[in-house]
Amino acid sequence: MPEFDYSRLRRFPDVEAPNLQAWDATDELLVQHALDAGVPGAEIAVIGDEYGAITLALADAGLHGIRVHQDLVTGRRALANNVAEFGLGTSSFAAHELDANLLSGARLVLLQLPKTLAALDEIADAVARWAAPDAVLVAGGRVKHMTLTQNDVLARHFGAVQPQRAARKSRLLVASDPLRDREKPLPAPETTTHVISRDGSGFSPGEFVLCAYGGAFAGSKLDIGTRVLLDAMGSGALRASQGAGVRVIDLGCGTGALAAAFALQHPDAVVIATDRSAAAVRSARATMVANGLADRVEVTLDDAGSELPDAGADLILLNPPFHLGASVHEGAGRRLIQAAARLLRPGGEVWTVFNSHLDHRRALTRDVGPTEQVVRTPKFTVTRSIRRG
Known part of the structure; x- marks a missing residue:
């Protein structure tokens, strides 16, 4: 053979x-x-x-x-x-x-x-x-x-x-x-309560719970980039969040931190959280249950929102990965930026946080539209991009 x-x-x-x-x-x-x-x-x-x-x-x-x-x-x-x-x-x-x-x-x-x-x-x-x-x-x-x-x-x-x-x-x-023990309970997700209420921040549902099963990135911790983005959205002019029925996608949602925080702050929003990892999706669903959001936030297993309709979102929240397996590579982030451009309606916004050394701002400007820096820390940059018509 x-x-x-x-x-x-x-x-x-x-x-x-x-x-x-x-x-x-x-x-x-x-x-x-x-x-x-x-x-x-x-x-x-x-x-x-x-x-x-x-x-x-x-x-x-x-x-x-x-x-x-x-x-x-x-x-x-x-x-x-x-x-x-x-x-x-x-x-x-x-x-x-x-x-x-x-x-x-x-x-x-x-x-x-x-x-x-x-x-x-x-x-x-x-x-x-x-x-x-x-x-x-x-x-x-x-x-x-x-x-x-x-x-x-x-x-x-x-x-x-x-x-x-x-x-x-x-x-x-x-x-x-x-070592078989069928009587042992199935492993429960790790859970951590986070407080994101800070002085001067208008984006503050107070406490919320993150849940994580074994394979989810960062576990039940609130990773630094996500926290920077949440703080920036509190202090920035988030026009796309205004009005009942605003359509929001947490693209590459991980354990669902951004989707849960946004849904708690905007109870009239229609929120979808999506990720390509089954462990992340399982964790995000547990996060929504823990925060009383299971009926308000849809969590889907998908690759870069490929099953979501074009131009259907008013706002996309994006904390893209910069690793592919064990390799540092911008390709995964670029795929999500291109997906955001497809999913946003003209005039819609994508708020992105990324490691400051990455050239994502150029990619966002090219693929989405005009992009401005909202916040820059020693490690992370937050931008707001407006989808060109």
Whole structure:
């Protein structure tokens, strides 16, 4: 059987660039471990397969019935695109959320290590809780990003954790003997109460609660950029917020801080919070419930608002990421700026906060319209852009 050609994999619709590829050596090590183990495809679950490299390589080797969970919508769409490129069809695997349907009866779980320990703890708990009693979790990552604390997290949920020899700057951790406790409550989201009321700020609902499940960026903390944007919106002339029925989108909402704060301050607004991360969306929905906003704020899983109508928003709140995985890259932010331009009505506003060293103001002026600086701190810049007609 010819070897799987990883070089044909693409990241699309995620950002593509010469220094960004759709697989790494960890994917290949995980695939080889699975093939050597000889476990049937129907007893394999794959978690964190960013663009489908693991799933498709196993399908190409003849395995069927693989279950896969990808957090990002872009990854899910990239997998579908790569399936078409390789002509494999979708019968070899089935997509799931991180739940019992993904893991029930699974004897081998392949995991690309997540960026945070909280996400790893949540995944390890799910595997120990729902997978087969003799399940083995094989977690892999790039050596430069791995820590001994990851071993400790796995040891909370498995009786044995064995690091493997590093190869090609990647390493596998093999966790076996799951410590099953079906009576243990499901992990609840981390919650933190924040006070954003400050002297001189008109954008102050007072206290609100942020909720976060394991994979959500910044956990339940209010990240610095979001706080800067909230303060700026309180002191700035936010014309687009005036009037009943104003349509607002928190684009790339994360745990939903901006959407929740705005909805509390503007009870007549129609607010949508959207993110490409399933963990973020799950967290944002919990945030809305915690703040009594579940019936007022719609939270959607989507890639850059692709399923929302053009020119339908009066106001967009934007705190774009500047990382793609472990790489610092402006591409993710630029995609959201372009999405904001599509989603805003003529004359609508986008309020953006970004690291001051980034050239987002030029991109906002080009793609959205006239852009002014509202606030600049030593680290962050807040701008207001008006959608040109």
